[in-house]
Amino acid sequence: MELSASEIAAKARRAANLLQNVTSAQKSFALARIRQVLEERKEAIFAANALDMKLAQEAVDQGKLSAALFKRLDIKGPNEEKFQTMLQGVTDVDNLDDPIGQVTMARELDQGLDLYRVTAPVGVIMVIFEARPEVVVNISCLAIKSSNAAILKGGKEAFHTLSVLTQVMQEAIERVAKEIDFPTDAIQLVSTREHISQLLDQDRYIDLVIPRGSNQLVRYIQNNTRIPVLGHADGVCSIYLDDSADLAKAPGLVVDSKTNYPAACNTAETLLVHQSLLGSEVFSRTIEALFENGVTLRCDTRSLDAIKASPALSQYSEGNQLVASAPEDYDSEFLDLIMALVVVDSLEQAIDHVNTHNSKHTDCIVTETPAHADKYMNCVDAAGVYWNASTRFADGFRYGFGTEIGVSTNKTHARGPVGLEGLTIYKYRLFGHGHKAGDFGVGAGKKQFSHRDIPLAEVKGKFIK
Amino acid sequence: MELSASEIAAKARRAANLLQNVTSAQKSFALARIRQVLEERKEAIFAANALDMKLAQEAVDQGKLSAALFKRLDIKGPNEEKFQTMLQGVTDVDNLDDPIGQVTMARELDQGLDLYRVTAPVGVIMVIFEARPEVVVNISCLAIKSSNAAILKGGKEAFHTLSVLTQVMQEAIERVAKEIDFPTDAIQLVSTREHISQLLDQDRYIDLVIPRGSNQLVRYIQNNTRIPVLGHADGVCSIYLDDSADLAKAPGLVVDSKTNYPAACNTAETLLVHQSLLGSEVFSRTIEALFENGVTLRCDTRSLDAIKASPALSQYSEGNQLVASAPEDYDSEFLDLIMALVVVDSLEQAIDHVNTHNSKHTDCIVTETPAHADKYMNCVDAAGVYWNASTRFADGFRYGFGTEIGVSTNKTHARGPVGLEGLTIYKYRLFGHGHKAGDFGVGAGKKQFSHRDIPLAEVKGKFIK
Numbered sequence: 001m002e003l004s005a006s007e008i009a010a011k012a013r014r015a016a017n018l019l020q021n022v023t024s025a026q027k028s029f030a031l032a033r034i035r036q037v038l039e040e041r042k043e044a045i046f047a048a049n050a051l052d053m054k055l056a057q058e059a060v061d062q063g064k065l066s067a068a069l070f071k072r073l074d075i076k077g078p079n080e081e082k083f084q085t086m087l088q089g090v091t092d093v094d095n096l097d098d099p100i101g102q103v104t105m106a107r108e109l110d111q112g113l114d115l116y117r118v119t120a121p122v123g124v125i126m127v128i129f130e131a132r133p134e135v136v137v138n139i140s141c142l143a144i145k146s147s148n149a150a151i152l153k154g155g156k157e158a159f160h161t162l163s164v165l166t167q168v169m170q171e172a173i174e175r176v177a178k179e180i181d182f183p184t185d186a187i188q189l190v191s192t193r194e195h196i197s198q199l200l201d202q203d204r205y206i207d208l209v210i211p212r213g214s215n216q217l218v219r220y221i222q223n224n225t226r227i228p229v230l231g232h233a234d235g236v237c238s239i240y241l242d243d244s245a246d247l248a249k250a251p252g253l254v255v256d257s258k259t260n261y262p263a264a265c266n267t268a269e270t271l272l273v274h275q276s277l278l279g280s281e282v283f284s285r286t287i288e289a290l291f292e293n294g295v296t297l298r299c300d301t302r303s304l305d306a307i308k309a310s311p312a313l314s315q316y317s318e319g320n321q322l323v324a325s326a327p328e329d330y331d332s333e334f335l336d337l338i339m340a341l342v343v344v345d346s347l348e349q350a351i352d353h354v355n356t357h358n359s360k361h362t363d364c365i366v367t368e369t370p371a372h373a374d375k376y377m378n379c380v381d382a383a384g385v386y387w388n389a390s391t392r393f394a395d396g397f398r399y400g401f402g403t404e405i406g407v408s409t410n411k412t413h414a415r416g417p418v419g420l421e422g423l424t425i426y427k428y429r430l431f432g433h434g435h436k437a438g439d440f441g442v443g444a445g446k447k448q449f450s451h452r453d454i455p456l457a458e459v460k461g462k463f464i465k
Numbered sequence: 466m467e468l469s470a471s472e473i474a475a476k477a478r479r480a481a482n483l484l485q486n487v488t489s490a491q492k493s494f495a496l497a498r499i500r501q502v503l504e505e506r507k508e509a510i511f512a513a514n515a516l517d518m519k520l521a522q523e524a525v526d527q528g529k530l531s532a533a534l535f536k537r538l539d540i541k542g543p544n545e546e547k548f549q550t551m552l553q554g555v556t557d558v559d560n561l562d563d564p565i566g567q568v569t570m571a572r573e574l575d576q577g578l579d580l581y582r583v584t585a586p587v588g589v590i591m592v593i594f595e596a597r598p599e600v601v602v603n604i605s606c607l608a609i610k611s612s613n614a615a616i617l618k619g620g621k622e623a624f625h626t627l628s629v630l631t632q633v634m635q636e637a638i639e640r641v642a643k644e645i646d647f648p649t650d651a652i653q654l655v656s657t658r659e660h661i662s663q664l665l666d667q668d669r670y671i672d673l674v675i676p677r678g679s680n681q682l683v684r685y686i687q688n689n690t691r692i693p694v695l696g697h698a699d700g701v702c703s704i705y706l707d708d709s710a711d712l713a714k715a716p717g718l719v720v721d722s723k724t725n726y727p728a729a730c731n732t733a734e735t736l737l738v739h740q741s742l743l744g745s746e747v748f749s750r751t752i753e754a755l756f757e758n759g760v761t762l763r764c765d766t767r768s769l770d771a772i773k774a775s776p777a778l779s780q781y782s783e784g785n786q787l788v789a790s791a792p793e794d795y796d797s798e799f800l801d802l803i804m805a806l807v808v809v810d811s812l813e814q815a816i817d818h819v820n821t822h823n824s825k826h827t828d829c830i831v832t833e834t835p836a837h838a839d840k841y842m843n844c845v846d847a848a849g850v851y852w853n854a855s856t857r858f859a860d861g862f863r864y865g866f867g868t869e870i871g872v873s874t875n876k877t878h879a880r881g882p883v884g885l886e887g888l889t890i891y892k893y894r895l896f897g898h899g900h901k902a903g904d905f906g907v908g909a910g911k912k913q914f915s916h917r918d919i920p921l922a923e924v925k926g927k928f929i930k
Contacts, residue, residue, distance in 0.1 A: 017820050021843045107865055113854060115864060122876050123846060207876040228693065228877045249899030256901035355482050377894050378486045378930075381588060389578060389897025398902070399580060399893070400572055400916035411587050411672040412693045413878040416893045428864070428881045429842050432854025434714030436721035437863070451865035465843075 005198030008151060008188055009205035012124045015183035016149035019121060022182065023465040024098045027144055030176045030186075034141065035090040037172035038165075042083060045168065048160040049075045049133070056157050065157065072132045075161055086134040093141040096402050099420040100147050101463040106454035110440070110447060112433040114454070118463045120427045121147035123207040126199055128221065130213035133158035136165050140187045142403060146423040149183070151199065151206070153190050155213075162189060200225035208423075212406055215333065230422060232409035234333050234359040235265025237391045240272040240350045240376070242367035247282045249388055250366050251289040256390040257364065259293045263335045265407055266362050266384075266394035270330060270340045272350045273303060278343065284312035291321050295337045298325035302343040330357045347372050351379045358382065360409045362394040362416075383409060383416035429463070470663030473616060473653055474670035477589040480648035481614035484586060487647065488930040489563045492609055495641045495651075499606065500555040502637035503630075507548060510633065513625035514540045514598070521622050530622065537597045540626055551599040558606040561867050564885040565612050566928040571919035575905070575912060577898040579919070583928045585892045586612035588672040591664060593686065595678035598623035601630050605652045607868060611888040614648070616664060616671070618655050620678075627654060665690035673888075677871055680798065695887060697874035699798050699824040700730025702856045705737040705815045705841070707832035712747045714853055715831050716754040721855040722829065724758045728800045730872055731827050731849075731859035735795060735805045737815045738768060743808065749777035756786050760802045763790035767808040795822045812837050816844045823847065825874045827859040827881075848874060848881035894928070 003011070038045070056073050059065035076083050105117035125148050129135045136152055143150035154162040166189035176182045190199065199206065203226045210230045211221040218233040239257045241250050257268035271290075277283045287307055290297060299307065304324055307313050316322055329340040330353070344350045354363050362384035365376040377385040384394045394417060396404025401419030408414050414422035440447045468476070503510070521538050524530035541548050570582035590613050594600045601617055608615035619627040631654040641647045655664065664671065668691045675695045676686040683698040704722045706715050722733035736755075742748045752772055755762060764772065769789055772778050781787055794805040795818070809815045819828050827849035830841040842850040849859045859882060861869025866884030873879050879887035905912045 017816075017844065017846060020846060021840065109858070109863065109865065113858075120846075222691065226687065228875075230877075246899070252901050253899055256903050260901070260903045351482075375486060377892075379482065381482060381485060381585075382892065384893045384895060386895040387897065389895045389900045390902045392902030393574070393578075393895060393897075393900070394893075398574065398905070398914065400574065400914065410693075411890055412695075415890050425876055425878075425880050427842075427847065428849045428859075430849060430851040430854045430858060432852065432858075434711070434718055435854045435858070436717050436725070437855045437857030438721050438725045440863070449863060449865065 005195055006202060006205075008190060008195070009124070009199060009202035011185040012149040012151050012188060013205040015185040016121065016123045018181070018183040019147040019149055019186060022147055026180050026182060027098070027147070028094050029180060030144055030173060030182055031090055031094040031141055033176050034137075034169050034172040035087050037168050037175070038087060038090070038137070041164075041168045042080075045083075045161065045164050046076055048164040049073070051160045052133075052158055059157070069157065073158055073161070075133055082134070086137055089134075089138055090141050093138070093145050093403060096145060096420060098464060099145070099424050101465060103456055103459045103462060104426060106456060106459045108452040108454060109430075109449050110435060111450070113435045114431045116429045116431075116459065116463070117426045118429055119424045122423055122425050124149045124151065124205055125208045125210060125423060126151040126153070126206050126227075127210045127212065128153045128196065128217065129211075130155040130217065133161040133165060135212070136162050136189070137169065138403075140169055142405065142420060142423065144186060146420050148423050149186050151188050151190060153196055156191075159191060163191070197224065200227065203227045210406055228413065230408050230410060230414060230418065231406050232265060232359065232361060234409070235267070235361045235407070236270070236331065236333050236357065236359040237266055237268045237362045237394075238270040238272060238354055238358055239268045239364045239366065239391060240344075240354070241274060241277055241282065241286065242347060242350070242365055242369065242372050243274040243276040244368040244372070245274075245277065245282050245366040246368050246388075247285065250282050251286045253364065253366055253388065253390055254286050255289045255293050257392060258290065258295055258339050259337065260390070260392045262337050264392070265333075266391050267335075268339070268364070268391045269332060269334055270342065270357065272353060273341065273343050274347075274350070275302070275343050275345050278302065278306040279310065281312075284310045287313055290339065291316055293337070295339050296321045296323065297339055297341050298323055298329045299341045300325055300343060303341045306343070333359075347375060351376060354380050354382070360411070361407065362386065362391045364389060364391050383407070470660050471667060471670075473655060473660070474589070474664060474667035476650040477614040477616050477653060478670040480650040481586065481588045483646070483648040484612040484614060484651060487612055491645050491647060492563070492612070493559050494645060495609055495638060495647055496555055496559040496606055498641050499602075499634050499637040500552050502633050502640070503552060503555070503602070506629075506633045507545075510548075510626065510629050511541055513629040514538070516625045517598075517623055524622070534622065538623055538626070540598055547599070551602055554599075554603055555606050558603070558610050558868060561610060561885060563929055564610070564889050566930060568921055568924045568927060569891060571921060571924045573917040573919060574895075574914050575900060576915070578900045579896045581894045581896075581924065581928070582891050583894050584889045587888055587890050589614045589616065589670055590673045590675060590888060591616040591618070591671050591692075592675045592677065593618045593661065593682065594676075595620040595682065598626040598630060600677070601627050601654070602634065603868075605634055607870065607885060607888065609651060611885050613888050614651050616653050616655060618661055621656075624656060628656070662689065665692065668692045675871055693878065695873050695875060695879060695883065696871045697730060697824065697826060699874075700732070700826045700872070701735070701796065701798050701822065701824040702731055702733045702827045702859075703735040703737060703819055703823055704733045704829045704831065704856060705819070706739060706742055706747065706751065707812060707815070707830055707834065707837050708739040708741040709833040709837070710739075710742065710747050710831040711833050711853075712750065715747050716751045718829065718831055718853065718855055719751050720754045720758050722857060723755065723760055723804050724802065725855070725857045727802050729857065730798075731856050732800075733804070733829070733856045734797060734799055735807065735822065737818060738806065738808050739812075739815070740767070740808050740810050743767065743771040744775065746777075749775050752778055755804065756781055758802070760804050761786045761788065762804055762806050763788050763794045764806045765790055765808060768806045771808070798824075812840060816841060819845050819847070825876070826872065827851065827856045829854060829856050848872070
């Protein structure tokens, strides 16, 4: 009999409370055991995966599932490569610095009254993901490493694989719990959509929801919960060629930003061009490079006219790869080799366009004028503002975070590519010796606060267990 | 004609976009001008305040307004003291460090490809407050200092005062805008409840809502918006006397935590006592001190029996200040000289009680056993976990933040007393020289990321304008 949503959430909360007190060594012990049991049980995992693949193949044959989604289901890969990569991922997460117990502020308030701001787990996280079943292992490891309890929901195509992977991890945790204090409900899997809508009401127990999947999924979650949501629905990114854009940089940056991986959220969807560039070599070379890479351009009137009038682009004519844009193209995440093109009269107009249409994800200016780059980077309200660098760098691994929980377009908590830090918050720990607030204040005999900062170097590691 | 909610929100967003580019000097210039014009226009402000006071007096006489709320309306005070304090507050905010442009991470990704995480304004904040009209000035200054646009809504009792204060600040900003680039819509006031419910739908434009007022107000806001809310509905704090609680500390800490300011959110509402203390001097002295300070105790069976059986407390009998508790008392914020008392069998039971009933605000353990303090501080999931210190220290000024936006019981973004930092987020600024993501990866001729941390000391101030 499956548990109700509130029972699952309450169990997660109890596990989260217990996880507040685990040590770094205990977490490493659990992660090592998870890797070990996954390895021990790999044949059962492969069997479940083979069943999912068989059912998915039928769905592909019936046109109910895309070949791309089908491919992502495979957890084994040639020579077990994908499986081994997943196992290595467990160790990689374990090797990250413990994100819990880090002192981010230390201050003496009075003699013998010391205040520390110390990182702590968020508590209970719910992660909803689609396709790749190995994500369940990755997220579980990240949750454990950051001392959070996790409730996980994957795609129905991966039902059997996810069930076995979770059972195996739970078995590992149960074996761990026989040797050390460790909560057996740290990781729970739910499998039905009904569970999700009920869990989204459990704001009493669940602290953060992380949807990883389609725009539709994320938007559904955002619209149906009071729990904070970390993530992004849209990745409408852009690249702007300023009047001093360098011929040696512009075509390469635009092509990389658009074509390196068109289905990614950090792919540029809009190309903005300063009007002074129309007819220039920077313009024609950039457009030509996009055409050569198979990109279809949806153009405003000025850019369409300029392309048609360019002798260097005379081999391209309106039709196939060159079409007039509709207004909604400038708010669209194409996830394809399509790019909206707009001409602007000034840097300020470019900034205004980006702030009006884009999704606060990642936007790039290509310019040789430092003052323009500075103004653009100050004024564009996005998680990533780039100067002469491809939007495709917006990624936790590329930023050196070692892992990525997701990319956030939120304006609070965590923004941009989010590493383990996004699963942490802090507590204020105050150490006194009977200090009373009534002894401080204005007037005779009252004490004053000293408010002396304690150098962080002096207290480094003080709360790492 | 008053603007619609979406017009107000859109104006705030445009102002926020412009505020992304203001310098520290420009913000100081604006704040100085605000102080100056408030001083110049003080007679008009006092006249509006006198009108509000007159109308409020009538409401008090009719029993429609409490005397406490009436007293908070006064903006002048004896010898204009309150007004001068408000003006000094403008300067105090200006004197804080600029929270924007601080580098919190710096990393070379590759030669010539440098990534910086730099603090940035959240954008548009909406602050809803009750009673004290000078809050409108304080919040406006905090918003400007942190480069945010603000939409403000105060209590209807202060309508005339708030209107004039806001007009005066807007006049000051308009004068500023004639001399330097500064958005005139940085501060807007709305006056009707209808506006609030409509503004709570403007998540497209508004980034953060900060309700400062009654539990009912905060809960209403939390239940009626998708915009992130910073604050707290309840302040159910507690103090736990562990088995080794020190006689020299316990009575004073409990009395200060309960009686120093009973209406405050950081006041302790629940007293937990380890069962081994029943009948001890620590117990009887603590209970006696609470009784002497006028506190009514709502007791579970064991504590009630222990108090009745204590020879030292024989002068107190059941009735008036000593009553049996109901279950809901342990979830209640009394905001009065009332305290719920519960006996626990162990440290673990105390932790469990706190994590079950309290509002994740501030909780204290009184103990002489470091290992118990450590376990309690690890396991209690609250913004503040205190050892031998009064819960009343949970306050931005006492923490040395210079100001307080509010106290948050959120598990994301900002927790506990929140200073100017709570109005900031960050942007990732990436500086390249035409770097393309496709050049990095596995295989022949591909580049690897260097991921070399740049010491923050080297880049301190780099983005402060």
